[in-house]
Amino acid sequence: MTTITEDRHIGSRIVKNRVFSAFVLLFSLLTISPIVLIIGTLVQKGYKQINLSFFTEIAPDTYEAMVAVQAGDVIPGGILNGISGTFLMVFMASIIAIPVGLLIGVFLYENQTKRYAGLIRDITDILQGVPSIVIGLIIYFWVVKNITNSFSALAGSTALAVMMLPLIIRSTEETLKMIPVSIREAGFALGVPYHKILFRVLMPTGLSGLMTGILLAISRVIGETAPLMLTALGSMKVNFEIDRPTSAIPLLIWEFYNDPNMVDLIWSSSLLLMILILALNIISKNIIAKRTT
Amino acid sequence: MSRNIIKVDDPVLEIKNLFVSYNKDKYAVTDVSAGIVRNKVTAIMGPSGCGKSTMLRAINRIHDLYPNIETKGEIFLNGQNTSDISTIMLRRKIGMVFQRPNPFPTMSIQENVLAGYHLNGIRLKKDEKEEIVEKSLKDVALWNEVKDSLKKKGSFLSGGQQQRLCIARALAFKPDVVLLDEPTSALDPVATKKVEELLMELREKYTILLVTHNMSQASRISDYSMFMYLGELVEYGKTKNMFINPVDTRTEEYLTGKFS
Numbered sequence: 106m107t108t109i110t111e112d113r114h115i116g117s118r119i120v121k122n123r124v125f126s127a128f129v130l131l132f133s134l135l136t137i138s139p140i141v142l143i144i145g146t147l148v149q150k151g152y153k154q155i156n157l158s159f160f161t162e163i164a165p166d167t168y169e170a171m172v173a174v175q176a177g178d179v180i181p182g183g184i185l186n187g188i189s190g191t192f193l194m195v196f197m198a199s200i201i202a203i204p205v206g207l208l209i210g211v212f213l214y215e216n217q218t219k220r221y222a223g224l225i226r227d228i229t230d231i232l233q234g235v236p237s238i239v240i241g242l243i244i245y246f247w248v249v250k251n252i253t254n255s256f257s258a259l260a261g262s263t264a265l266a267v268m269m270l271p272l273i274i275r276s277t278e279e280t281l282k283m284i285p286v287s288i289r290e291a292g293f294a295l296g297v298p299y300h301k302i303l304f305r306v307l308m309p310t311g312l313s314g315l316m317t318g319i320l321l322a323i324s325r326v327i328g329e330t331a332p333l334m335l336t337a338l339g340s341m342k343v344n345f346e347i348d349r350p351t352s353a354i355p356l357l358i359w360e361f362y363n364d365p366n367m368v369d370l371i372w373s374s375s376l377l378l379m380i381l382i383l384a385l386n387i388i389s390k391n392i393i394a395k396r397t398t
Numbered sequence: 399m400s401r402n403i404i405k406v407d408d409p410v411l412e413i414k415n416l417f418v419s420y421n422k423d424k425y426a427v428t429d430v431s432a433g434i435v436r437n438k439v440t441a442i443m444g445p446s447g448c449g450k451s452t453m454l455r456a457i458n459r460i461h462d463l464y465p466n467i468e469t470k471g472e473i474f475l476n477g478q479n480t481s482d483i484s485t486i487m488l489r490r491k492i493g494m495v496f497q498r499p500n501p502f503p504t505m506s507i508q509e510n511v512l513a514g515y516h517l518n519g520i521r522l523k524k525d526e527k528e529e530i531v532e533k534s535l536k537d538v539a540l541w542n543e544v545k546d547s548l549k550k551k552g553s554f555l556s557g558g559q560q561q562r563l564c565i566a567r568a569l570a571f572k573p574d575v576v577l578l579d580e581p582t583s584a585l586d587p588v589a590t591k592k593v594e595e596l597l598m599e600l601r602e603k604y605t606i607l608l609v610t611h612n613m614s615q616a617s618r619i620s621d622y623s624m625f626m627y628l629g630e631l632v633e634y635g636k637t638k639n640m641f642i643n644p645v646d647t648r649t650e651e652y653l654t655g656k657f658s
Contacts (some may be wrong), residue, residue, distance in 0.1 A: 287500040292459060294496075295567070296489035297517040305517055309504040 144281050147379055151372035159183035159373060163343060164357060170366040180367065184374050185359035189343045190258065194353060195327055197262035203270035203319055209270070210277025211303060217282075226278075233271035239334030249336060258344065258351035261337030266280060269322040276318025280311040317389040324385035328378050330355035354378050402443045403634040404622075409433030411457065412575055416471035418461065426452040427471040428629040430471075434575070439597060439606045441620035441637065443613060445657060449629040450609045454577050457607070458492040459485050464507050474576065490514065493568030495578045499560030500513050501552030501567070508548040510563055511535060514571045537603075538596055558589020562596065569604070576600070578608045582615065594619050613653060617641050625649045 112118075158181065165182030173180045174353075209225070216222035241264050248260035284307055292302035308315065333339075338350040339360060358374045361367035408413075411434040420426040427449040435438055441615050442450040452461075462485055473480045480488055486605040501510045512532045512639070522530070531548065540562045552563050561581060562593050568576055580599070582590040585635055595605055616623050616637065619635040621653045623637040625646075633640060644650040651657060 283399075285498075285500065287443065287496050287498055288502065290463070290565075291494075291496065291500045291564070292513075293460060293463060293485075293501070293569070294458060294489055294494035295514040295517060296486045297514070298486060301517045301519070306504075309500070382562055 109381045117236050132347075144379065147372060150369070151374075153179060154369050154373035155376065159377075160188065161185055163369070164341060164342075164352075164360070165367075167174060167364055167366055168245035170364070170370075174366050180349035180369055182374045184354060184357050184370070184377070186340060186352040186353040188377075189259075189345070190337065190340065190352040190356070191327060191354045192346060193324060193347075194258055194261045194333070194337060196348065197258065198269055199319070199323065199325060200263035200320065201262065201266035202273055205266075206270050206273025206322075206369050207277050207308075207315065210274045211281065212276065213278045214281040229271045229274050229331040233275075234268070236331075237264075237268060238331040238335070240320050244332065245282050245313055245335045253348040255348060256336060256338035256350040257348045258337055258345040261333045261351060261353065262347075264336045265326040266331035268329065268332065272304075272322035272325060275317060276321070279345045280314030280318065281307060283314065284368055313395060317392045320389040320392070321335065325384070327381055328355050330359055333334050334359070354381075400462045400479050402632065403432060405635070406433030406435050408436065410436040410476060411607070412456075412477075414472045414474070415547055416453065416456060416473065417469070418449070419468045422468075425458065425629055430631040432624065432631060432634050434605060435602055435622055436605050437603070438621040439601050439619055440622040441616035442624045442625065442626060443611070444488075444626035445652065446611065447574040448625075448626045450552035450626050451579050452629075453626070454579055454607065454609050457485050457575070458494055459488050460494070466509055470522075486518075486559070488522060490518070490571050491574050493601060494578065495561070495564050495570065495575045496583050497580045498584045499557055499564050501555075501560050501563050503551070503553050506549045506550060507535075507544050507552050507555070507563060508550045509587065511566050514569055514614065515608060530570055535563075537600065538566040539561040539592065540566060547642050549609050555622070556583050556589070558592055559588070562595060563587060565593075565596065569600075573604065575605045575607060578606065580609050585598075590615075598650045625652060627652070 156179070160183055162181070162183040164184055164188045165180060169182065170180045209229075213222050213226055244260055244264040244267065249256055250264050253259055288306065288310060289302060292306045293299075298308075331358050333353050337353060337356065339351045339356040340352045344351045354377060355375055358371055358378070361371045361374065402435050412429055413432050415433075416427055416430045417425055431622045442454065444450045453582055455461055457473055457480075459469075460482065461469050472510055475483070475488070475491060502513055507512060507532050508527075509516065510568050511523070511529060515530070532541060532545075535544065540559060543559060544550075544563075547554075552560060555563060561584075565576075565578075565581070582593050585593065595616065597608065600606060601621070608616075609619065614627075620637045622635065623640050624634045625632045625640070625644075627646075627648050633644060633646045638650065641653060
């Protein structure tokens with residue numbers, strides 16, 4: 106039997122290990138600190154404006170706000186026009202982008218090795234990198250100038266849909282790729298036509314992945330401001346006519362920023378937007394977790 | 399036809415000069431011709447890469463899904479040229495079971511058995527459904543194990559049960575021929591034994607064509623055997639005769655374990 110003699114450097118090794126672990130922890134904390142600070146600031150500055158009227162009334166005018174601020178009161182009114190506009194436009198954008206994105210994703214999955222599929226995949230990647238203001242500009246010329254002849258919810262939705270497309274396309278393709286080929290072949294071996302295999306076997310099997318992609322795409326565009334400035338413009342009314350200018354939460358934040366009397370509303374609107382995005386992200390994280398267990 | 403390959407009268411499947419290639423000049427199956435005997439188990443043996451699975455998959459034209467695979471030659475099902483039938487109708491007459499159990503993960507046990515009907519848009523009355531499910535699951539000796547959990551997902555079953563469920567799914571359409579591509583290679587010995595017993599019972603109603611890399615499995619359960627080597631059908635005959643007295647030296651060498 107031999108006894109183990111300690112390496113003579115063991116002491117310095119243990120110290121190095123501890124120092125390294127401390128650095129890892131330090132930088133991890135530094136990385137998460139911005140998000141904690143952002144949420145903390147928003148809650149701190151925004152909570153007092155969040156009440157029932159915040160969700161049920163439209164944005165106040167400058168005079169009302171000024172009177173309230175001077176008296177030291179909470180600003181009256183709310184951001185119902187922004188909330189309704191955001192929901193209207195995100196809903197319409199989803200109606201446009203989800204079917205188109207799913208079908209293009211299916212096409213890429215079915216033609217993985219083909220050259221034109223590679224081209225479409227590259228174009229999708231480029232589309233993802235196009236600055237959102239440029240997309241807004243293009244939609245301004247396509248829809249605002251030529252279709253609705255006015256700033257409109259339809260134009261805003263189209264811009265958001267274009268931004269959602271690449272995310273949905275790639276997540277659809279990746280999700281379908283993860284389904285074993287044998288599941289597909291089992292369908293074909295039963296004499297099932299292709300569209301039935303796609304809609305009744307492959308898509309249900311990959312449903313959680315497809316849902317995750319869609320939710321992340323929605324959370325990506327729900328806070329977009331630049332493309333909406335050039336397309337939906339904004340409105341002081343609750344608007345559900347798709348060919349009329351429409352407001353959205355991020356557009357209202359920009360408008361409040363330009364009005365010194367409305368500062369408090371900036372924070373509460375930002376808080377609401379942040380909560381919406383976090384909720385979407387948490388839901389999609391949970392879907393992923395369910396899929397992997 | 400050479401003396402290595404038996405002649406079959408009134409075959410359920412007749413393969414004539416079948417060639418399959420994955421890329422232009424290399425054939426995975428070369429010039430295979432054979433008739434498959436009705437209501438018997440026929441095993442296709444051979445070392446890995448000999449083209450046995452490739453040949454099997456040519457029969458229900460699964461190769462049509464992959465444009466780079468080229469198939470030449472003719473296959474007749476009950477005298478009808480399979481290239482004259484749509485793949486949809488053909489595959490309802492020729493069931494297939496794969497190497498790994500692959501029940502549809504989102505469907506319950508019952509829905510998996512009925513998948514062929516559901517997915518093909520064939521409407522069934524409630525009692526018809528129950529009858530088909532019970533009969534198919536009894537055929538694969540799974541009924542007693544799952545009759546109280548028909549609404550559960552198929553993926554909750556054990557590997558062997560899943561594979562029997564897949565066989566039930568293939569049988570629900572009452573196919574003429576059932577193709578099995580190494581159906582027990584992913585299963586443990588106990589589950590393998592169950593599947594083998596099942597196949598021997600099923601031959602009374604169905605024609606079974608089984609690819610296996612396991613010689614003893616072929617000798618245990620098959621009535622007829624094919625030996626393939628490098629894409630060629632070397633020998634085809636009654637399993638007993640082939641195992642006792644192989645005609646071709648390559649068959650003999652394979653069966654005596656000189657190569658595998």
